[in-house]
Amino acid sequence: MDIERQIDEFVLPGDTIALSTLPSPLDSSNSITLGPGLHYDKYTNAFTSHGCGHVREPSSLTYYIDGHRLSVSSLTTGDLILGIVVRRQLESLLVDIGYNELASLSLYDFEGSTKRTKPNVDRGDIIYGRLKIDGECQPQITCVNDDGKADGMGVLNENGYLFSIPIDIANDLIHHDNLLQELGNEIPYEIAIGANGRIWIKAAATRTMIALRKVILERAKNKSDINQLKTLFQQSLVS
Amino acid sequence: MTETISQINENDTSIFSCLHCKLSPISKATGSATFTLNDSLCTCLLNGPGELRQQQDAINRLQVDITFQARPGNNNTNSTSTKDKLIEQWLETLVRSTVLMEYYPRSQINIVMYEEQNLSGEATILACLCNTLCLTMLDANLPMKYAFAAVPIVQHPTKGLLSLPKTKDELASTSYFVFVFEITLNDILATHASGDFDMKILEQAISIAQPIARQIFQFYRQELEKRLT
Numbered sequence: 001m002d003i004e005r006q007i008d009e010f011v012l013p014g015d016t017i018a019l020s021t022l023p024s025p026l027d028s029s030n031s032i033t034l035g036p037g038l039h040y041d042k043y044t045n046a047f048t049s050h051g052c053g054h055v056r057e058p059s060s061l062t063y064y065i066d067g068h069r070l071s072v073s074s075l076t077t078g079d080l081i082l083g084i085v086v087r088r089q090l091e092s093l094l095v096d097i098g099y100n101e102l103a104s105l106s107l108y109d110f111e112g113s114t115k116r117t118k119p120n121v122d123r124g125d126i127i128y129g130r131l132k133i134d135g136e137c138q139p140q141i142t143c144v145n146d147d148g149k150a151d152g153m154g155v156l157n158e159n160g161y162l163f164s165i166p167i168d169i170a171n172d173l174i175h176h177d178n179l180l181q182e183l184g185n186e187i188p189y190e191i192a193i194g195a196n197g198r199i200w201i202k203a204a205a206t207r208t209m210i211a212l213r214k215v216i217l218e219r220a221k222n223k224s225d226i227n228q229l230k231t232l233f234q235q236s237l238v239s
Numbered sequence: 240m241t242e243t244i245s246q247i248n249e250n251d252t253s254i255f256s257c258l259h260c261k262l263s264p265i266s267k268a269t270g271s272a273t274f275t276l277n278d279s280l281c282t283c284l285l286n287g288p289g290e291l292r293q294q295q296d297a298i299n300r301l302q303v304d305i306t307f308q309a310r311p312g313n314n315n316t317n318s319t320s321t322k323d324k325l326i327e328q329w330l331e332t333l334v335r336s337t338v339l340m341e342y343y344p345r346s347q348i349n350i351v352m353y354e355e356q357n358l359s360g361e362a363t364i365l366a367c368l369c370n371t372l373c374l375t376m377l378d379a380n381l382p383m384k385y386a387f388a389a390v391p392i393v394q395h396p397t398k399g400l401l402s403l404p405k406t407k408d409e410l411a412s413t414s415y416f417v418f419v420f421e422i423t424l425n426d427i428l429a430t431h432a433s434g435d436f437d438m439k440i441l442e443q444a445i446s447i448a449q450p451i452a453r454q455i456f457q458f459y460r461q462e463l464e465k466r467l468t
Binding site: 014015036048050054067 | 269286287288289290291337339343344345346377379380382383384385386421422423456459460463464467
């Protein structure tokens with residue numbers, strides 16, 4: 001309506017947002033990049049929101065609307081994701097990745113799988129695989145690389161623990177994993193991060209898994225620095 | 240028939256006692272919402288945008304399928320009555336007007352709306368359905384041009400025009416209006432009216448409904464933001 005919303009504010013579709021004023025169209029060095037959910041109306045010179053969520057500015061002059069839901073714009077082909085098997089069909093599995101639709105995973109897309117020896121996967125198992133998605137068709141997952149090797153993908157051990165975190169935090173952890181390496185120096189553990197906002201961890205003791213989850217969620221909430229998180233981890237291990 | 244307008248003397252927070260909602264009650268659907276407006280309750284769920292499974296027309300746009308399931312009551316048949324089909328079509332025009340259909344070619348969304356409880360009359364249930372539909376689309380994060388909200392107004396024989404009427408008042412009323420407003424300019428998107436009235440009463444009803452719509456948008460903001468914390 002009349003109120004212009006600011007960055008990091010919650011918006012509904014149709015709200016106008018106060019981003020930086022548009023520079024002259026000939027000045028290409030200062031162009032604004034609008035991500036999913038934002039729209040510029042050249043007749044009214046206003047930025048409007050087309051989605052529901054928080055306005056974020058991940059880098060200067062780049063904006064998008066964080067809808068807190070997995071959408072086609074948050075996943076790309078080639079992402080590694082964590083899914084839960086919902087159904088086993090004759091030649092494929094239906095996997096829930098938190099998206100609108102269930103993804104399909106062919107039973108032949110596992111390492112060493114042939115017509116006679118299909119893998120032992122059933123409903124409830126956790127899958128780590130590579131995603132192939134475009135807006136229109138059903139998403140597909142594969143658990144082998146081009147050379148036929150699994151390389152860490154496939155069915156994950158049932159003794160691990162799966163939980164969800166916001167998608168941007170998951171992507172951040174995938175690219176900047178020094179926190180995870182430091183925690184690994186303290187106690188060994190296994191971790192799989194899915195770009196669909198899911199994390200699977202496995203450690204020898206339950207206490208370690210709980211402490212790891214606490215640290216990751218703390219990082220998601222507050223973005224504290226590494227040393228503070230390490231102390232939190234050590235405290236959680238003891239208490 | 241009196242022509243007085245009842246003044247809205249209550250303070251702003253009082254309309255929030257008529258509205259309640261629960262977001263994502265159906266966790267398997269892309270988006271879902273349950274909304275209560277006075278004594279009417281509706282649930283809606285949305286699945287999509289997903290692969291187009293039928294050979295329907297939408298090649299370069301989104302295919303929208305809405306199903307409305309009324310409370311099985313007086314008509315003992317299982318099929319949808321003509322009045323309910325009209326409601327489906329009316330809601331479909333609302334969806335088509337706001338959803339950005341060009342973003343999803345060769346895809347479809349399925350919307351199912353359930354009327355769970357209706358103790359008052361037509362106005363409240365229609366408004367409840369519209370608001371539930373909008374909340375569901377917001378919960379599913381569908382790209383929309385604007386959010387919308389519906390306000391029911393009835394014309395009571397003695398009390399005049401009442402907005403968000405209580406059940407007793409609505410059942411005693413002779414005519415009713417349902418106005419759907421959009422969020423950007425608070426303009427009317429859709430109207431449904433029934434009964435005996437003239438243009439002056441219609442305009443008075445619109446002017447009563449506009450501030451109420453603003454409060455309903457405020458309610459949407461609060462509830463959706465609460466979902467995230």
